[in-house]
Amino acid sequence: MTVTDAAHDRLASVVRQHAGQLAVALMRVTGDFATAEDLVQDAVLAALRHWPQEGIPDRPDAWLFTVARRRALDEFVRADNYRAKLAQLQRLGYGDQAAEPAVSAEPAEDERLRLIFTCCHPALPRQAQVALTLRVVCGLTTSQIAHAFFVHETAIAQRITRAKRKIADAGIPYRVPDDDELAPRLTEVLTVIYLLFNEGYLATTGSPASHDLTDDAEWLASLLHQLMPTEPEVAGLLALIRLHRARADARFGPGGALVLLPDQDRSLWDRDAIADAIRLLTRAARQQRPGPYQLQAAIVACHAETERWEDTDWEQIVLLYDMLLHLAPSPVTRLHRAIAVRYAVGSQAALAELDELGGVLGEYHLYHASRAELLRDLGHPDEACAADRRALKLTANPAEQAVLRQRLTWG
Amino acid sequence: MKYVLLLVETEEFARDLATLSPAERDRTYQRVVDWMATNAGKIRGGGELAPPETATTVRLDHGEPVILDGPFVDGKEVVSGYLKIEVDDLDEALRMVRTWPGSPVVEIRPLV
Numbered sequence: 001m002t003v004t005d006a007a008h009d010r011l012a013s014v015v016r017q018h019a020g021q022l023a024v025a026l027m028r029v030t031g032d033f034a035t036a037e038d039l040v041q042d043a044v045l046a047a048l049r050h051w052p053q054e055g056i057p058d059r060p061d062a063w064l065f066t067v068a069r070r071r072a073l074d075e076f077v078r079a080d081n082y083r084a085k086l087a088q089l090q091r092l093g094y095g096d097q098a099a100e101p102a103v104s105a106e107p108a109e110d111e112r113l114r115l116i117f118t119c120c121h122p123a124l125p126r127q128a129q130v131a132l133t134l135r136v137v138c139g140l141t142t143s144q145i146a147h148a149f150f151v152h153e154t155a156i157a158q159r160i161t162r163a164k165r166k167i168a169d170a171g172i173p174y175r176v177p178d179d180d181e182l183a184p185r186l187t188e189v190l191t192v193i194y195l196l197f198n199e200g201y202l203a204t205t206g207s208p209a210s211h212d213l214t215d216d217a218e219w220l221a222s223l224l225h226q227l228m229p230t231e232p233e234v235a236g237l238l239a240l241i242r243l244h245r246a247r248a249d250a251r252f253g254p255g256g257a258l259v260l261l262p263d264q265d266r267s268l269w270d271r272d273a274i275a276d277a278i279r280l281l282t283r284a285a286r287q288q289r290p291g292p293y294q295l296q297a298a299i300v301a302c303h304a305e306t307e308r309w310e311d312t313d314w315e316q317i318v319l320l321y322d323m324l325l326h327l328a329p330s331p332v333t334r335l336h337r338a339i340a341v342r343y344a345v346g347s348q349a350a351l352a353e354l355d356e357l358g359g360v361l362g363e364y365h366l367y368h369a370s371r372a373e374l375l376r377d378l379g380h381p382d383e384a385c386a387a388d389r390r391a392l393k394l395t396a397n398p399a400e401q402a403v404l405r406q407r408l409t410w411g
Numbered sequence: 412m413k414y415v416l417l418l419v420e421t422e423e424f425a426r427d428l429a430t431l432s433p434a435e436r437d438r439t440y441q442r443v444v445d446w447m448a449t450n451a452g453k454i455r456g457g458g459e460l461a462p463p464e465t466a467t468t469v470r471l472d473h474g475e476p477v478i479l480d481g482p483f484v485d486g487k488e489v490v491s492g493y494l495k496i497e498v499d500d501l502d503e504a505l506r507m508v509r510t511w512p513g514s515p516v517v518e519i520r521p522l523v
Contacts, residue, residue, distance in 0.1 A: 121501075123501060123505075169521055169523075170501050170519075170521050171412040171414075171497070171499075171500040171501045171504075172502075173500035173501065173502050173520055174501070174504075177502065179501070180506075181505075181506070191503050
């Protein structure tokens with residue numbers, strides 16, 4: 001990592017540390033999600049303009065709040081109910097003369113939880129949930145989000161605008177859901193974080209200026225875990241993300257080529273991080289409330305704990321997949337189970353399981369890539385090549401394409 | 412906030428309802444009556460619509476008004492009734508709707 005990368009990461013992490021708190025404070029003053037969200041974005045953009053030259057201030061939270069407050073006062077002067085809003089600002093001690101910005105005083109942690117649940121409300125489309133969470137909770141700019149998702153900036157801006165309008169017009173509340181709705185709503189939040197993680201994980205090592213979404217995903221999961229320490233699925237997702245990230249250095253070889261699990265140099269895995277993540281997962285499992293994220297983390301933990309590929313405990317992995325399928329049936333999970341079956345039982349058995357999935361997964365590149373491996377195993381090189389070619393057509397990921405091309409050449 | 416719940420029926424639902432025995436149908440209606448009673452404090456009005464074949468649609472966007480037989484949207488899912496409700500926010504509306512026994516689809520629209 002170059003010096004600029006380090007500076008960029010530090011900047012992103014300082015912004016992230018304070019953006020959500022700033023949003024919470026502004027939400028309290030303005031009572032309006034859209035306004036608070038805009039002010040956060042303005043303050044973040046100002047920080048990204050000034051801090052690289054001037055250095056990160058001693059009190060980044062105070063700096064950000066001052067910018068947001070100035071901007072808020074400007075806004076309020078223009079607003080119809082200027083007097084009412086100004087009075088509100090003064091009353092809360094956020095007036096122009098206020099010496100001590102209250103931003104870091106005591107924004108209760110659970111208010112960031114409200115923020116997260118509002119951003120991830122099921123009445124918003126998934127992509128808007130993701131964009132809002134990144135902007136308000138993590139303090140990403142519209143341009144950073146657009147780059148991370150390979151989408152045009154105006155598309156992201158539009159998504160945000162529409163979502164904010166819907167929050168206001170449809171009466172989406174700013175609060176943590178009641179106990180009876182908490183489980184499905186939490187699932188929604190976890191889905192957003194997991195999606196962010198996947199998006200960042202699958203992206204090949206990007207340009208230095210590109211934002212590492214896996215960083216945001218881990219940070220969000222750990223924030224959520226801190227705010228909801230007794231939710232085992234939150235801990236499960238955090239453990240899952242950490243187990244993947246602990247092995248990230250082994251995923252790419254020289255020149256950025258993707259290295260598959262059997263060929264990875266396991267000495268590059270971060271053993272301490274793996275042990276920590278497994279402890280986290282074990283603590284969560286003690287609650288006896290299993291869920292898809294805990295089980296996925298347990299599967300990844302099986303791999304992460306194993307020193308050599310040959311020693312992988314495939315029977316255990318198949319068993320965990322069975323439990324996962326019981327809780328969350330999905331054709332992609334069945335595909336992964338079939339791959340484990342290949343090593344636990346044999347290629348013939350695995351191929352039989354895959355053949356049942358052809359209908360639903362016919363357009364999924366990993367289905368064809370896995371089939372190719374099994375066919376090659378079973379001595380059908382021509383069919384294997386055809387399957388690899390099909391896989392190649394179906395993936396847009398350059399790293400995966402490279403692996404497939406290599407297999408077609410040398411397979 | 413005030414919302415209108417658009418109660419939407421599907422062909423499948425109508426078929427299922429038609430095959431019910433009188434006793435089962437009574438029980439289904441009773442569930443709707445119970446739901447209405449439970450949520451009476453939040454309901455501000457509403458009604459059941461006659462079936463779509465009774466609908467008449469008037470188009471005013473092409474000069475002279477054009478009068479057409481049938482509903483505006485011709486499809487397998489039809490609005491069969493509506494309820495006006497007054498609740499704190501969308502979550503409260505969602506909580507009400509979650510237990511609605513009278514139709515398989517509900518669209519929640521805020522009233523401006």
